[in-house]
Amino acid sequence: MSIFRLGLIGAGRMGQVHLRAAARSPHVEIVAIAEPSAAARAALKASGLALYAGAEAMIDAGGLDGVLIATPSSTHVAAVATVAARGLSILCEKPCGISAVQAREAAAIAEKAGIHLQIGYWRRFVPELEALRDRIQAGQLGDLYLVSCFQWDETPPSTAFRSSGGGAFIDMGVHEFDQLRWLTGQELAHYRVATSRTAFADAVAADPDAVQLLCDLSNGATGLVSLGRRFAPGDACWVEVFGTAGFAESRFFWPPAGEGVFLSALRAQLEDFAGAVLGRASQAATASDAIAALVAAEAATDAMWQLQTRERATP
Ligand SMILES: NC(=O)c1ccc[n+]([C@@H]2O[C@H](COP(=O)([O-])OP(=O)(O)OC[C@H]3O[C@@H](n4cnc5c(N)ncnc54)[C@H](O)[C@@H]3O)[C@@H](O)[C@H]2O)c1
Structure with a gap:
């Protein structure tokens, strides 16, 4: 298989991680970057990659097989439109917009343009979680009572990020909502x-230091999503599954x-994307999965606002 040539839009925190991940792949190479920040471009000069201030110029220069979008979530739809045109x-970072409406818009743009769009829910490429999913779906844990998904960061991002990322459920929770659906096959x-x-003084209303969510899964189990912004051991994600025939725990991160x-x-996600563009089966999250995760995140955010309103009314 010849090397799949990828253009990256947005070389911030996550774009840099993708560059490191792609460097490990013999099949996918990031060959060009579109990044509006002159300082970020200057820092990338030594990489030898083709650098552009905008996505249009990067794509119009030619030679790309696909594009990875790692810009701020509020710009995802515009970036999808630019590339699809x-x-x-496109492999778009999660959540694919900051609302279900935006994710639907991105899905419609991709469909109309006839291009493949997949969303970067990387948990689907963690072997330990794939094995857990196989066990659950083969019935080895029996009927499920409770699936608990934890995501606790060592320290919070900046207050500016916490205020603009759509809130805890849109920024962090979407991973857990996608993971719950993908692991269990339930809605x-x-x-x-x-x-x-x-809470510390820098917590913001939309992004509390710690928030817990319970929901119903369509086959009768309960889902727990536990999000925290301060976790002394370091950044961590884990899952616990309670079933009639067993218990499983995966401290996969x-x-x-x-x-x-x-x-x-x-x-693995980049290689899956390259394969999908070449017509092979993909195990990645689709635009429909992204919409479902954002629908859940919005409902969870509404529930959080209602709670905060009640708490203000009865201190
Ligand atoms: N999958 C994960 O686990 C994970 C983790 C962190 C972030 N993310 C996602 O990655 C995306 C980026 O987050 P981040 O933390 O890297 O943000 P960031 O602010 O660190 O980086 C974003 C970069 O995009 C650039 N940019 C902004 N507008 C642009 C445009 N129109 N065209 C090209 N570049 C543009 C900015 O200059 C910046 O360098 C978000 O959607 C976020 O949800 C995913």
Whole structure:
């Protein structure tokens, strides 16, 4: 297979991680970057990659097989439109917009342009989680009572990011909503939220330091999504599954091993994307999956606002 040549739009925090992941792949190469920040472009000069201030110029220069979008979530739809108009397939970072309306818009743009659009829910490429999914779907844990998905960061991002990223459920929770659906094959409904009142001064209303969500899964189980912004052991994600025939726990992203798991999954995701563009089967999240995750995140956010309104009314 010849090397798949990828253009990257947005070389910030996540774009840089994708560059490191792609460097591990013999099949996919990031050959060009579109990044509006002159300082970020200057820092990338030594990489030898073709650098552009805008996506249009990068794509119009030619030679790309597909495009990876890693711009801020609020710009995803515009970036999808720019790339789709030029006929290239897209791997877009999660969540694919900051609302279900935006994700639907991106899906419609891709469909109309006849291009492949997949969304970067990297958990689907973690071997430990793939094995857990196989066990659940083969019935080895029996009927499920509870599936708990935890995502706790060591320290929060900047207050500016926390105020603009759409809130805890849109920025972080979407990973867990996609993971719950993907692991169990069940749909989510009926969201109940509790936020901890233990908070540092820089917590923002939309992004509390710790928020817990319960929901119903369509086959009768309960889903728990636990999000936290301060976790002393380091950045961590884990899953616990309680069934009538057994219990399983996967600390699939746990310090200090998280970085390696992340890079391997991102590399597998890039290779899956390249394969999908070439017509092979893909296990990635589709635009419909992105819409479902954002629908859940919006319902969870509504439940959180209702809770905060009640708490303000009855201090
Ligand atoms: N999958 C994950 O686990 C994960 C983790 C972190 C972030 N993300 C996602 O990655 C995306 C980027 O997040 P980040 O933390 O890297 O943000 P960031 O702000 O660090 O980086 C975004 C970069 O995009 C550039 N940019 C902004 N508008 C642009 C445009 N129109 N064209 C090209 N470049 C543009 C900015 O200059 C910046 O360098 C978000 O959608 C976020 O949700 C995913």
